[in-house]
Amino acid sequence: MQTSGPDCLYVEGASAVLPLSIAKVQVTLDDQKSKAIDFKIIWSSSSISSSYRPYISSPELIEFPTEVPGETAYAYFYPPTNPLFQASSEEKPPLLLKSHGGPTAETRGTLNLSVQYWTSRGWAFVDVNYGGSTGYGREYRDRLLGRWGIVDVNDCCSCAKFLVDSGKVDGQRLCITGGSAGGYTTLAALAFRDTFKAGASLYGLQL
Secondary structure, eight states: EOOOOOTEEEEEEEEESOSSSEEEEEEEETTTEEEEEEEEEESSSSSOOOGGGGGOOEEEEEEEEOOOOEEEEEEEOOOOOOTOOOOOOOOOOOOHHHHHTTOOOOOOSOOHHHHHHHTTTTOEEEEEEEETTTOOOOOHGGGGGTTTHHHHHHHHHHHHHHHHHHHHHOOTTEEEEEEEEEHHHHHHHHHHOSSSSSEEEOOOOOO
């Protein structure tokens, strides 16, 4: 956020349906309270026609149990969304699970067109904030200390199992992907666990 005079702010932000943008906000002070009187987006990282809105899958923040009793982890789940197609009630969608890099970075539930590519084509997509991700407090982030390649892999597998058990995805069509630290998690999950049928490490670690 940046100010431009006493009554103007420039704000950077995004939402589940709007791309990263910069907005100019005119404010006024009324009874010692600030009030926005004008809001205008002056720059956007992507131009998306309103006609595409029905194709955008909005994320659901989910909390799922991990392999450690009493502990949970978090993810953003995107159901398949396309107004032109509807699967039968008996068929569950395939799942693509993404493991973020860092490894102590985080994923956010803002509009990501690479996610929408999959969800508009019949796939469910889940973006996992495994133990060690930032944004959930120090204790949560410290879960990965000395256990990188264990906690992240376990949490990704637990997330996939949770979605299968919840009836949201097809347990026989689970895939995983990621880059950098997420690529390492992907390869470890494929090598040492039997949860996923396929996966792609987009690129590896730079050590």
